[in-house]
Structure formats: C-alpha cells, structure tokens
Amino acid sequence: MNDFMKYFLIIVMMMVVEAAVAQTALEWKTFPDLPDERGFAGMYAGVSHGALLCLGGANFPDGYPWEGGVKKWYDGIYLLEQGGKWRKLPQTMETAAGYGVSVSYQDKVILVGGSNAREHLSRVIGYEWDGHALARHHYPALPFPLANMSGAVLEDLLIVVGGNVSPIGAGLTKCLVLDLKDVQSGWTEMEAWPGPGRVFPVCAIFDGAFYMFSGETTAINSKGNSYRLIHQDGYRLSIQYLAGRRSAHWEKLAAMPRGMSAGGAVLPVVKGDRFLFWGGVDAVTAQHKTPSSHPGITNDLLYYFPHTDSWEFVGRQQRFPARVTLPVVHWQNQWLYISGEIKPGIRTPAITGVN
Numbered sequence: 001m002n003d004f005m006k007y008f009l010i011i012v013m014m015m016v017v018e019a020a021v022a023q024t025a026l027e028w029k030t031f032p033d034l035p036d037e038r039g040f041a042g043m044y045a046g047v048s049h050g051a052l053l054c055l056g057g058a059n060f061p062d063g064y065p066w067e068g069g070v071k072k073w074y075d076g077i078y079l080l081e082q083g084g085k086w087r088k089l090p091q092t093m094e095t096a097a098g099y100g101v102s103v104s105y106q107d108k109v110i111l112v113g114g115s116n117a118r119e120h121l122s123r124v125i126g127y128e129w130d131g132h133a134l135a136r137h138h139y140p141a142l143p144f145p146l147a148n149m150s151g152a153v154l155e156d157l158l159i160v161v162g163g164n165v166s167p168i169g170a171g172l173t174k175c176l177v178l179d180l181k182d183v184q185s186g187w188t189e190m191e192a193w194p195g196p197g198r199v200f201p202v203c204a205i206f207d208g209a210f211y212m213f214s215g216e217t218t219a220i221n222s223k224g225n226s227y228r229l230i231h232q233d234g235y236r237l238s239i240q241y242l243a244g245r246r247s248a249h250w251e252k253l254a255a256m257p258r259g260m261s262a263g264g265a266v267l268p269v270v271k272g273d274r275f276l277f278w279g280g281v282d283a284v285t286a287q288h289k290t291p292s293s294h295p296g297i298t299n300d301l302l303y304y305f306p307h308t309d310s311w312e313f314v315g316r317q318q319r320f321p322a323r324v325t326l327p328v329v330h331w332q333n334q335w336l337y338i339s340g341e342i343k344p345g346i347r348t349p350a351i352t353g354v355n
Helices: 003-025
Strands: 028-031 044-048 051-055 077-080 101-105 108-115 120-129 134-139 150-154 157-161 175-179 187-190 202-206 209-213 216-220 226-230 234-242 245-252 274-278 300-305 310-316 328-331 334-338 341-343 351-354
Touching: 028 334, 044 120, 044 328, 051 108, 051 120, 101 150, 101 157, 108 157, 150 202, 150 209, 187 245, 202 274
Parallel strands: 044 101
Antiparallel strands: 028 351, 044 051, 044 108, 051 077, 101 108, 108 120, 120 134, 150 157, 157 175, 175 187, 202 209, 209 234, 216 226, 234 245, 274 300, 300 310, 328 334, 334 351
16 A cells, blocks of 8 residues: 555544544434424524424425425414424414524513515514413514524623615624613614624624624625625624623634534534534535535534634534524523525424534
8 A cells, every 4th residue: 555545544534533523522312393394494493481482484385496486484383392292383473474583581582573575574572481371572673674684692682683674685784782671772783893794694602792603795706796705704792881881892703614604593502612513504505506406505513612712623414414594592401403494495394402
C-alpha cells in the first residue's frame, strides 16, 4: 500500500469515527407523529401546563407546487400530554396562519405575527391549556405586519428580529421587544444588529443574552440575476439598563462555517454550554432551482460554543431528514424538532427529540 492510500484511509477513518462520536454523544428520540400524514411547515408550538401545543402551519394538500398545487394555511390546534396521544382540539386559531414566532412563557404559548394566504399579520395572541379547556390571551399587536422572522424570550422580554412585512418585502433590520411584565406599554423598537436585514434567521438564549444567526436576503449577481444570499454571520445581544431605560448592545460573532437560514428556532442548548445547528438552508442548498429534483436539506451537525465564540463540525445526522421552517420546543427534557419541510413543498409529520 502506497503512502497516498494510507493517508486516504486514515482520513476516511477519522471522518467515520467523528460521525459516530457525534451520533452517540447526542441522544436522539422519536416522538409520536402529528396526526396529519402530510405535516406542516411554519407551525407555532410551545408548552402550556406541561402539555405540548402545535398550531397552524401550511402545506400543499392537492399536489406539490411543481404540479400546480396551491399552498394552504391552517387554523388547527393539536395537543399532546405526557404519556398520552395527540388530539386535535375542537377550538381553532382566530385565523389560519404560520411562519411567525412562538414562545412559551408562564404556561402560555404566545404566537407573534405570521402570514396566511391573504396577508402578513401583526396580531399577538397567547393560548393556555389548563388540562380541560383552551383559553386565549390577547397581547399588544406588532407595530406592523411581520412574518418569516425569529424570536425568543430573554427573562421577561419577548425579542423578535428580522422578517418582512409582505411576501415580496425585503428582509428587515429590525429588533422589536415586548416586556411581558409590562405589556400595556406595547412593543418598542431597539437598536438592531450591525449587519444586513434578513428573513428566516435563527436564534437562541444563553447565559443572559440573545443570539441571532444566519437568515437570508435576495441579492443580485454580476449578471443581473437575483439569488438567495444565505448569511453566515451571528450576533449576541445584551440588554443593558441605564437610568431606568433599556439599551441594546450587539456584538458580532465568529463567522459560521455554513449558513442555516430557516432552520429550527430556537436553537437547542445541549450539554449546558453549546448550541446545536441541524438543518436550515446553506449556500449550496440554496442553489438548487428545481424542486422535483431537490436533494434535501443538509444533515451536517454543528456546535457553537458561546463562551469561546467558536465552531465545531461534529458529524452528520443519518437517521432523520433535516428540515426547515419549523419550531423547536423544549419539552420533557428534550428539544423537539416539530414537523417542518424536508424538501421544497414536502413536509413531514415527524417529531424528533434530541438531548
């Protein structure tokens, strides 16, 4: 065996071991599928009094988009209690919607903005399951319609970043905040990150700070053609209080090894000290123009370490297809990837947990 072959085999073995370590280091688990064979993209989801609520979303019930199928938004509400089976509740959302932000706060699942077949939405509404019935709670509306954004709760502050105001609207450089302990004061716009606007960023909460990564915008290349520009930047937001007023401090982070537009939001925090990146659209995936021959979403697994501002490739997820446009919820000591899109126009009802 010559030296080249020895070197080649060593590299291959290192990659195999690396992937195996990544798979064994993370514990993956299958949860009951949503009781809809197609599944949904852009759902809202969260936890209320120990029950998992999944709401809304969209799919193509009458055929794939390249076959002339038309996207349909839904108003259904699904409930899963620990040890039980999925139930579709008799109550529905006030309007069919998806592609907004959803967070869990004080046993309420709060839905922010989103879109449907008619328009982008500004409404903010909470749902609470008390074990017997579903209650609604109304919150101040956003200052403008917004969808395709990301958001999370930092302590008592609901933070929303990015998005657009219409289906053809440009990605915004906006950071909106609602104090959930002072909702009557409404939404405030804080200083945004020092970077381009975007739709479909992903975010995380860790150690008293809010993190935002990736997303995308539409750009024009040298030939005058538009294309999806997938961002590979990240930012940390710290909220500071000066003289009783909030101020935003943004810090740009180390560049991402690959983009992750429209990946699950929020990002799981695993092992107590790192974010897990799985799925999302990167620059390579974004180049595929033909939905019917799309290869699917990259299955690479990445860690980001906030304490050291560093990245690590940790293998590939081979058991489950990666996804885009989906909520990620912490429930029963697992981070759940809920439904979502595995290829353009193709959803999955699967729910995958990682710990």
